[in-house]
Amino acid sequence: MVVPSPNPIQRERIRNIGVPIIDLSRKRSQVSDLIVKACEEYGFFKVINHGVSKDIITRMEKEGLDFFAKSSLEKQKAGPPNPLGYGIKNIGFNGDIGEVEYLLLHTNPLSISQRSKSISKDPIKFSCVVNEYIEAVRDLACEILDLMAEGLWVHDKSVLSNFIRDVDSDSVMRLNHYPSTFKDYSKDCHINNRIGFGEHSDPQILTLLRSNDVDGLQISLEDGVWVPVPADPAAFCVNVGDALQALTNGRFVSVRHRALANSYKTRMSMIYFGAPPLHSRISPLPELVTPQKPSLYRSFTWAEYKKATYSLRLSDRRLDLFKTRQENNNDLA
Numbered sequence: 001m002v003v004p005s006p007n008p009i010q011r012e013r014i015r016n017i018g019v020p021i022i023d024l025s026r027k028r029s030q031v032s033d034l035i036v037k038a039c040e041e042y043g044f045f046k047v048i049n050h051g052v053s054k055d056i057i058t059r060m061e062k063e064g065l066d067f068f069a070k071s072s073l074e075k076q077k078a079g080p081p082n083p084l085g086y087g088i089k090n091i092g093f094n095g096d097i098g099e100v101e102y103l104l105l106h107t108n109p110l111s112i113s114q115r116s117k118s119i120s121k122d123p124i125k126f127s128c129v130v131n132e133y134i135e136a137v138r139d140l141a142c143e144i145l146d147l148m149a150e151g152l153w154v155h156d157k158s159v160l161s162n163f164i165r166d167v168d169s170d171s172v173m174r175l176n177h178y179p180s181t182f183k184d185y186s187k188d189c190h191i192n193n194r195i196g197f198g199e200h201s202d203p204q205i206l207t208l209l210r211s212n213d214v215d216g217l218q219i220s221l222e223d224g225v226w227v228p229v230p231a232d233p234a235a236f237c238v239n240v241g242d243a244l245q246a247l248t249n250g251r252f253v254s255v256r257h258r259a260l261a262n263s264y265k266t267r268m269s270m271i272y273f274g275a276p277p278l279h280s281r282i283s284p285l286p287e288l289v290t291p292q293k294p295s296l297y298r299s300f301t302w303a304e305y306k307k308a309t310y311s312l313r314l315s316d317r318r319l320d321l322f323k324t325r326q327e328n329n330n331d332l333a
């Protein structure tokens with residue numbers, strides 16, 4: 001089946017009405033259809049009635065805020081990022097910069113318990129809260145991936161969630177803290193476009209982001225127009241990552257997005273990036289490859305993809321490096 005790209009009327013709809021909001025308490029077959037549609041059109045949607053308890057979200061948020069409230073000297077003890085750990089302004093290793101400070105953690109419980117010693121005065125409490133939060137968002141991510149598989153009519157409904165359920169999954173969790181504009185308002189005349197986290201797509205399979213009530217996240221439509229995603233602390237923003245674009249043979253789009261740091265209030269986002277184990281092979285699911293729609297991407301391991309990611313800049317289109325030769329020729333034609 002050829003999937004049409006959003007027409008001008010659909011583009012106007014997202015610009016005016018906003019991003020799709022999917023209520024996970026609705027009938028399962030309807031939910032899976034809505035998810036597939038949102039992933040094909042935008043690679044992005046919000047979920048409500050998601051089942052992650054308010055209590056664990058509040059406790060995770062408090063741990064994050066307590067960490068960022070520490071003195072710079074204290075925070076530096078959890079850095080510099082390698083890429084895990086505490087970082088400020090520098091993103092990755094290739095010169096990307098933003099108005100953000102962050103903590104990047106692996107989701108492996110052993111890694112969390114080791115890191116927490118340099119992050120919190122009560123490392124046992126910190127690791128318990130982070131592990132509990134990760135477990136809850138991982139379950140939600142798996143449920144969403146199963147709904148996607150159902151909506152795509154693939155044979156094995158767990159084929160996508162199995163990647164991130166694996167004990168060796170390379171999933172990571174990130175806390176981003178964006179400063180308020182209040183302090184330097186008088187100095188900066190370009191304050192309306194202060195970049196917190198620059199334009200990019202997420203390399204992993206699926207991203208689940210929850211933020212406080214401060215706006216900043218934006219997604220890019222195909223024509224390059226930026227659409228603001230209003231903050232909603234009760235919802236999770238879900239976006240398709242590069243690995244899922246490859247697994248779906250380009251049917252789902254890995255959305256380009258960014259975060260502005262324009263508000264008078266500080267913004268904090270908590271993001272789970274669901275990734276496969278390093279040795280896992282990513283190739284388009286056989287059901288999504290047909291003579292009319294041949295493989296767009298060659299098979300690669302997550303380790304290979306991660307290596308390419310870290311050798312490139314934030315805004316680079318790294319998935320292009322993994323296109324089949326035929327697809328590259330089509331691009332040139």
Ligand SMILES: C=C1C[C@]23C[C@@]1(O)CC[C@H]2[C@@]12CC[C@H](O)[C@@](C)(C(=O)O1)[C@H]2[C@@H]3C(=O)O
Pocket residue numbers: 083091092093094096104172174200201202203204273309310311312313314
């Ligand atoms: C500049 C970079 C930071 C990043 C690795 C990269 O070389 C390119 C992708 C970046 C990104 C974006 C999504 C996630 O926040 C992240 C953890 C990831 O997996 O890819 C970051 C990387 C990072 O900050 O380490």
Ligand SMILES: O=C(O)CCC(=O)C(=O)O
Pocket residue numbers: 174176197202209211216217257258259269271
């Ligand atoms: O913090 C945000 O709102 C978005 C950051 C982001 O896209 C990322 O960390 O990959």
Ligand SMILES: [Fe+2]
Pocket residue numbers: 200201202257
């Ligand atoms: Fe991102």
